[in-house]
Amino acid sequence: MNRRYITTPIYYVNADPHIGHAHTSTMADVLKKMSQRDGSEVFMTTGTDEHGQKNQDAAEKSGLGITHYLDQQSARFRAAFDRLGVEYDMWVRTTHESHKAAVRHVLEKLFAHGVLVKKRYEGLYCVGCEMFKKTSDLDEAGRCPDHLAAPELLTEENYFLRLSLHQDWLVTFLQENPDWIQPEQYRNEVLGMLSEPLDDMCISRPKSRVSLGVELPFDPGFVAYVWFDALINYLSNLGWPGDEARVEAWWPNAVHLMAKDIIKTHCIYWPIMLRALDVPMPRRCLVHGYWVGEGNVKMSKTIGNVVVPDAVVDTFSADTLRFYLARNMRSSDSPISVELVRRCHNGDLVNNLGNLYSRVVKLTARDYGSAVPECPELHDEDQALLDSVLELVREGRGEFSFSAVTQLAQRILDAADLTNRHVNVTAPWELAKDPESSERVVSVLVACLESVRLIFEAGYPLLPNTATRALNNMNVPWTAETAKSWEPEARAISPGAMLGEDTMLFERVRDAG
Ligand code: MSP
Secondary structure: OOEEEEEEEEEEOOOOOOHHHHHHHHHHHHHHHHHHHOOOEEEEEEEEEOOOHHHHHHHHHHOOOHHHHHHHHHHHHHHHHHHOOOOOOEEEEOOOHHHHHHHHHHHHHHHHOOOEEEEEEEEEEEOOOOEEEOHHHOOOOOOEOOOOEOOEEEEEEEEEEOHHHHHHHHHHHHHHOOOOEEOHHHHHHHHHHOOOOOOOEEOEEEOOOOOOOOEEOOEEEEEEOHHHHHHOHHHHOOOOOOOHHHHHHHHHHEEEEEEHHHHHHHHHHHHHHHHHOOOOOOOEEEEEOOEEEHHHEOOOOOOOOOOOHHHHHHHOOHHHHHHHHHHHOOOOOEEOOHHHHHHHHHHHHHHHHHHHHHHHHHHHHHHHOOEOOOOOOOOHHHHHHHHHHHHHHHOOOOOOOHHHHHHHHHHHHHHHHHHHHHHHHHOHHHHOOOHHHHHHHHHHHHHHHHHHHHHHHHHOOOOHHHHHHHHHHOOOOOOOOOOOOOOOOOOOOOOOOEOOOOOOOOOOOOOOO
16 A cells, blocks of 8 residues: 655644744645545644743743743644644654654764764854854845844854755755646755755754754763754654664655745755664655735734634634635645635535535435435536546546645536536526426436535545535435545436435625624
């Protein structure tokens, strides 16, 4: 059986979860369900990154005490993802003992290999990024472009990993594996970063400045640098080091999901760390763009255009947010606002998908007492509709990328559009008036019911709650288990099957407040 190990970034807990964090973890869940549908076995992880300076600063400011603060914040992320139906197989916390043991193992191994050097260093540090910056990384005002704050000048003694040792190897690796970073624009960006000599990676922080972290086993005056520590979660989640069978089963199929902000750490630091440890490379890195406020204005509390996942779920539904995210993310920046979600909800979900479902279920109720009529052979035009829908839901199976997610959302809408138009054109309520057309009415209705079934079966990874509800109301047995290894079939609804009374899948939202 094919296996896939899907990871998301682990998120800093210094602030509450927002739409960006919700996005990557939700896409991990969508890709998990799409892979399972195609017959793969999946292990998916997400969670929180709980060490480092900015978490420490936030914990101190909260006055709650470090452990209490970390527990509370990690639980908030978990609750936000649970509400969105993210079915992770493991909730990662870098404060877990097993993870910290793996970090210590890496430190000891690299120290024993003699690849860590201790030296005094002066550099500009951005706490927001938890990274040293070059002046060329800053904007004209000398600020970090992501955090709009000037980095601090730090002079410290620290341990460093010489990235230049494996720089040439990494360039060759990326040239020989052109799809290791997807989409290509980010591969080009990484190759651009590699066209200049790499600075050494500072892998420690003096405890006098940062105490929240894993102490270096060979020097108790220091803790591991938060990024060095966090990246190792991708291995420690599999029981590395120690559980070789699990590592061998999953690691070669590891796919790291992330936004474009963290490609340097994932596509340069991480492969070089792995190389220094003699660990083979994961399978792939998939990169998406940023969510920005409507009109491409960066989200900020001051402007008041921050989209809070919980609020969107309250006003619409978890499936609405999942669908909006899936359908609208691009590899560059994409806009989001409550108003844009409202338009997608009312347009794509209420008017198109929800309306189609409600029409065919109500027609079956009105004309056949909700029992699906028998129709062994469909009329040619109705068969043609079903064939087109089948083709749409079969397309793109087996693909594993963010664009495959967007395309799935688009195909679901296209199939619903097509079926709605078929209902309009054939007008079964008109045909029903003529007794000579009774066979055709049955054929139209059955073809549309089968189309709707296919649309919800295919759309399950995006709309798991709605799809399960709609299918079960159509008397189609559908559970998380049956969603695995799905094969689209033209005909699956048994004649005589009784449809339920649930016809309103999405409620129109007039004013989202
Ligand atoms: N802790 C590190 C990651 C360590 S992984 C070994 C970190 N944390 S973070 O909290 O800043 O999360 C960054 C990630 O959150 C992005 O890569 C992306 O997955 C998600 N997003 C945060 N803001 C986002 C947007 N505005 N838009 C899309 N995704 C964004 O970096």
